């Protein structure tokens with residue numbers, strides 16, 4: 001039985017013990033590259049999947065692609081006009097259509113999660129292809145008296161009608177001040193400052209990403225997108241809903257109010273949130289000019305597996321201050337572990353421990369500590385160490401046995417020549433060859449089972 005922290009009840013709880021566990025994960029907004037902070041929260045559903053798999057439980061993950069509407073990400077720091085659609089703004093900047101922008105960054109998202117060995121979700125619905133469902137659920141909310149049309153034609157959720165608003169974040173309606181930066185922009189046609197737009201009417205200012213509805217031409221509000229895609233995928237019951245901690249309010253609060261109002265009961269069993277990621281002590285955001293992409297890390301010569309390990313060494317509910325030093329240290333560990341794998345055999349002693357740690361609210365730091373402890377005690381037994389690391393790798397998705405580098409033939413030739421020089425005890429030649437290997441951007445780790453070629457790390 002696995003236990004995971006539920007933000008709403010503020011307690012540890014368990015997903016259903018039988019049947020497939022249904023997981024909805026808030027996905028990327030595809031108008032720019034996802035950064036390491038986003039990737040940390042995208043790792044969360046994969047960890048839950050692995051924890052369940054360790055207990056022979058099956059899961060089904062749905063993760064949405066937000067490719068329409070204006071996004072709340074960074075909106076509290078963004079000084080630009082918050083009503084501007086970020087997708088359209090980026091399309092203009094890159095001289096592409098909004099759809100081309102969406103597909104370009106969606107592909108980037110899939111490439112990044114694949115590199116991090118995050119299994120592709122079972123379903124990845126796109127907001128732009130779910131408009132009909134959004135119109136249906138908005139109509140349901142209007143029929144039930146939870147939504148109204150403002151004087152400007154836009155449709156709003158009536159927050160005062162939903163009694164338990166604020167249960168996830170603790171931000172009750174009484175506490176919300178008019179014009180709160182995190183709520184929708186101040187809108188005079190709302191009845192109450194805590195209401196939010198479900199459908200925004202445009203007056204022909206936009207040429208792309210608008211749809212015809214019974215209320216006029218416009219585009220959906222962000223929160224209703226997730227409600228529509230989640231209910232479409234799972235009907236009236238979702239076991240676990242994940243996201244980054246910054247989505248707790250207002251996104252998840254509003255999504256919960258909408259979904260529960262439509263279905264007439266609590267839709268989500270557990271709300272699970274990943275904490276913030278800082279980089280070199282600062283929030284990762286474009287507005288503070290502190291954005292690091294997975295590509296930047298790979299370009300520095302650090303493998304995606306090292307990024308995954310650095311994430312796992314910190315509990316998902318702890319704020320993580322990632323630094324280049326942490327990543328370099330993780331790369332060293334990954335390289336050592338990879339080099340220790342001598343066959344694809346694996347044993348079960350560590351598996352039981354990892355299973356237990358994962359069940360304890362995804363306690364990956366303790367699992368990693370257990371691996372390090374066992375690694376030391378197995379130092380004299382390469383075969384057993386290999387079996388242990390293989391088992392750990394499978395359970396935590398570290399991918400240690402996979403070859404990670406495509407190395408130029410010219411570099412491989414230099415390494416082979418260096419081996420011959422070393423065998424002939426021609427150390428002058430061997431040093432020269434090592435220098436040439438370094439110039440080519442690699443270094444050689446001389447292990448007991450032969451030379452292992454590594455890319456040199458060059459931090460930006």
Ligand SMILES: [Zn+2]
Pocket residue numbers: 025026027226251
């Ligand atoms: Zn969402």
